[in-house]
Amino acid sequence: MQLIDPLTLAATRDLAWLSRHIAEGMLLGMQHSQRRGAGIEFQQYRSYEPGDSIRNIDWKLFARSDRYYVREADQESQMHVCIVLDASASMQQPSFTYPELNKLHYAKCWVATLCWLLCRQGDRFSLLVLNDSGHHYVPAGQGDSHHRRIALALEQVQARGHWPQGSQLSAVWQYFEQPCQTVLVSDFFEASQDAGMSAFAARLHAANRPCLPLQILVEAEQTFPFDGELKIVDPEGGEIPELGAHQQRDDYLRAFNAAQRELAAQFAARECPLSVATVETPVERSLRAFIRAHGRIG
Structure with missing residues (x-):
């Protein structure tokens, strides 16, 4: 399978076309499952x-x-997948290797491709985009035209603000009244600072709505490959005083790895393992890994 490189991903804004191209490449050589019986009318x-x-x-x-x-x-579907996309400001973080590509655009491509795979399976899928400015919801549907509707909605998403808290989420719980699986796509930037996303996932789990997490990072967040003097900017807070890279590296990596272990443990306790993808990883590869980890989607 020929993988879509990050620069092509960054340059292509037609999500409907791109997601189909990626998904069809993934499906090559795979045996398509067949649904039999009276489910198709x-x-x-x-x-x-x-x-x-x-x-x-x-x-x-x-x-x-x-x-x-x-x-x-x-088509009688065995599954409704609601994809929840974090559109807070930290999702604007670009790759240091490919500055043209940021977390949000990668997430849009990933979500659109997952929707096309669900479309091919005949499953129903919906989209919920969240930040503290409000939310945008595309109700559940299926088929080619619904996939295009989702792709168009994704193209219009912009990252700003914070993850919504408390009463700001009260209007979204109605979307989870019917049985569904939830795919939560975020960098989980706020998870180590407050209980926002963790509480959201915990409430879904308590309501028997499995919340399958995909964390999107840039490689530099995992490795901290910097030298010299650094000015670190919190996109949802402010600037942090300049310090030497070597002075910060050990402390940063220690804190980052501890936060990752805590986040993974929270989801593992709900039997929904955390999947992690970097924007430098081809979408095909990270989506395959996600499907392997969550067989209920594939």
């Missing part, structure tokens, strides 16, 4: 839209009307 015709598979065109109807129509079907 014809529902309606609709006009053909760019991006629809020609396999779904009703050619007999075309011969009679000289117009393209697509057959839509209701």
Whole structure:
């Protein structure tokens, strides 16, 4: 499989096209599962839209009307996946290796690709984007047109502010009243500072809504490969006084690794292991690793 390199990822803004391209590459050579029985029933015709598979065109109807129509079907799905995307300011952090690519754009590509895989499986999927400025929700749906709707919503997401706290989340719990699996995509920047994301995941777990976490980092956060004098800026706080890199490295790595162990332990206790991806890792590779870790998605 030919992997999409980070520079191509950063330069491509058409998420619908990019996610399909990545997903189709992942599916090459894989045996497609088949759903048998009475779960698939014809529902309606609709006009053909760019991006629809020609396999779904009703050619007999075309011969009679000289117009393209697509057959839509209701498919009994075993799964509804709600993807929760953290759109707080820390997600603007760019890669130091590929400055054109930041956490949020990587997350958008990853989410859009997961949605296309779910689309191919016939599953239902929804999107919830969160920060303290409010939230944006795309209700659950399935099929090609819903995938395009999700991709368009993702293209418009901008990172700002903080993860919402307390009463700011009261309006979103209605989206989890029906059974679903939740995929939480974030850098978990605030998790070591307060209980915001941890409390969110814990409440979902208590409601029997499994919360599968993907943490997105840049490699430099894991390795701290800096020299000289540094000015560190907290995107959700402020500047930290300048210090020498060597002076900070040991303390930083000790604190970072301790925070990672604590975060992983929180999710492990809920039997939802933490997956970690860096923006320098091809989306195909990190998505495959996520699916292996959470067989309920694949």
